[in-house]
Amino acid sequence: MDSDNNVLENSGITEETFEIVDQGLSSWVLHEWKLNLEKREFTFDKVPLESLLNAPGLISSMDDVLSYMPPTQQNEVKDALVKVLKTGKSQYIDCIFMPKESGFVQIEIFMERPEKNVVCGTFRPLIGISSLSDICEVFQAVFDNQHHGILVTDSDTRILTCNRHFEQLKGYQKNEILGLKASIFNAGKHSPSFYKDMWTQIEDRGYWTGTILSRHASGSVSPQDMTLQKIVMNNGRTYYLGSFVDLSDQLSRVSEKGLGGVDLLTQLPTKEKFTELLEELCSSNAVESRKVVIALQPSFEDHILLEYRQVLSNILSRSRSSSIVGYLSSGVFVVCVESVSRIGLSGQRSMMQSIRRFFKEIKTEAGYIHKGVITGRVGVSIIGYDTDVPKRAIAHSMQAMMENPPNSHSNISFYHSKTHQELERKKRLEDIVKSSIMNHELCVHYQPIINANTWEIDKFEALCRFPSIDGIDFTTQEMINLAEDLELIPKLDGAVGVIALGDLQNIRSVCGDGIGLTINRSLNTPLGTEQVLQDTFNMLEQHADHFESITIELTESAYFESSPRQGEALQSMRDKGVSIAIDDFGTGYSSFSYLRNRHFDMLKIDREFVTDIQKGSDKYHIVKMITDLSHTLGVKVIAEGVETVSELTVLRSLNIDYMQGFLFSKPLALENIENALNYKTTLADELETFKHTAEATTLCSLASQDITVLEPEMPLYLVNETIGTMPSGAFPIIVNKRCVGIVSQSDVNLHMTPQMGTDLESTKEAAIWRRPVNQLMRTTFSKVDSRYSLDNLGRLLEEKIPFPWVLVNDVGNYKGVVESNAVMNHLLKIQ
Structure with missing residues (x-):
């Protein structure tokens, strides 16, 4: 090495020697240098280095060398020198030399500390480009590569340009996003703290690299590798350069990886984030509900495992039946379902409905993965029942899930044993309901409806009863509620109707040839009113001998919309001679619209207005108003739930047409149907009196x-x-x-x-x-x-x-x- 500035003149090397030629650089050639801080001396391979910088006679110090570098790289080299001097550890650093007039050279600088206050090393030229056109060619080749999406923004992250691959990656045309902020690609999955930490790292280190969830123009979200680089120009301007690689077809790279509170594959909150959200939900009193935490580990085959996890996570993320969803790890999803208490609905039934509604939604959205979900493992914990601590509820649901082997008879396991037993009982009752309905193994009982003018039996109402099961106590209403939960009410009504129509001839042989039959049909079904009415008509066509003796009683009549098509369906049955009655009149908000539209022949006043009715009471005036209005419109009135002579007397004074209740007879099995006539003996005196007093006031x-x-x-x-x-x-x-x-x-x-x-x-x-x-x-x-x-x-x-x-x-x-x-x-x- 030589520090004499006159060496150049004696070397015989001309200025043309300093022209940079790309092929002239050899990465195996090293140019040595040494910096002695005590002597303030900088020695180096003078001719090669000055030739490299196209600066003959202009280099005498390390500062002179640094002046041929961009400012940011000058600082990097200085920092590296200080670090070597302090620690004694050698360093490699890549940087750019910018020779005078044109071009640039990338070099590798090596530095070490052989002794105190002395640093020495080498300059290794790597690649050099001499012309601006060549620089442009290199830039364009890098910018337009087919494997990385490139995005450039200003200091406010407003988009300045992007390459073609980025357009394809995001689904936007360049002209659609120019000037917009890069936040349009925010998927809304990561937490605000995640983005805050990311930008802090960019400011501190100058870059950030990692996997992130990004939004497509279509609204879909996918995982992408992203490197975001901060670039500060000599004039002080700041730019951000982003490089993106799509990982949608490389799901294994993001499986079981969380970032910013989000699992990258499923794009659902991680365990920590889910716990935080659950705690927030439980602390909120916006909705009074019981929170049910469900942990589920689907049983998906290995070759479709990651794909199906993504499908399931998409369903869960937009689920209407769950409040919060998340992904724990190892294929375990977690969901919080809220069970809102309702009048007349037990807590257990409400919870079962909520859980069933959740799994039904999965089946509806993607039936092909439903089997994998229900044959997997499911654990349930109930906040406020098993524990009051949300974090423990998650652990409890996991524990219950792990105790339930895949493909077990009961795929849902409850943490609390008492809850498990009760819901197991309900599951068994559900099986009984399904079997009884599908196999027509129901017991139909018949309750007489009495003509309040002749005091003779006018018709019988067919009522459902389920066969008794050893070791299980249940009520008919409980079984009907389960049938409703299972959406089997149409089949239940149909089965009862077919059985009753088959029994009618036997009933007439005992109680009289003119006896009619009332069959109930509920409108509270997913089928819709028109389909229920059509099914009813088809049933009568196949099984009824005479339509004139049949009354169809529509229950849950609040679901009747009184549309033209529904009215036509009713009228077609009435034209055949079938009478139409509505149940529980007076309790529905739209009851009087039924009378106005005259779709019905009879109405049944709910027992709520019959029980303990007294003359002059509010109930009395309500029933009187309904009865008078009905008679004016040609509609007959039936009072149900009549249990005392006092109620009978008051109702008769109001000109009720028909009465039904335990006072006359409880519902009877077919073999006991003759007992329906006993009221004529037990109420003989009262009925005779009614006949005389009735005529005196009419x-x-x-x-x-x-x-x-x-x-x-x-x-x-x-x-x-x-x-x-x-x-x-x-x-x-x-x-x-x-x-x-x-x-x-x-x-x-x-x-x-x-x-x-x-x-x-x-x-x-x-x-x-x-x-x-x-x-x-x-x-x-x-x-x-x-x-x-x-x-x-x-x-x-x-x-x-x-x-x-x-x-x-x-x-x-x-x-x-x-x-x-x-x-x-x-x-x-x-x-």
């Missing part, structure tokens, strides 16, 4: 007592004699208990002549005497309900209904005739 009390009923074949001469006993009266002609016409003196006179009955009577006139009354009668006349209360007599008069009024009962049978003079006498009497 139009029946005004009917003519001595009027004679005529037969249609009765000849005129006998009709004339009969009418002569009461010339002002109208006489009914009856066929099969129904009035088919009326005849009065004026009608008879129209068919007689003055000579009839005298010596001047002709043969033709004599033949008139033999003319039957059905040729004389009026077939158009006024029919009025015989139960019509005298209190409402004024309404009939206001409607100007012509006299005489022929009274008929609820089935149209003749009950009497009311003349105008009887009405006037009554009104005069009460004034």
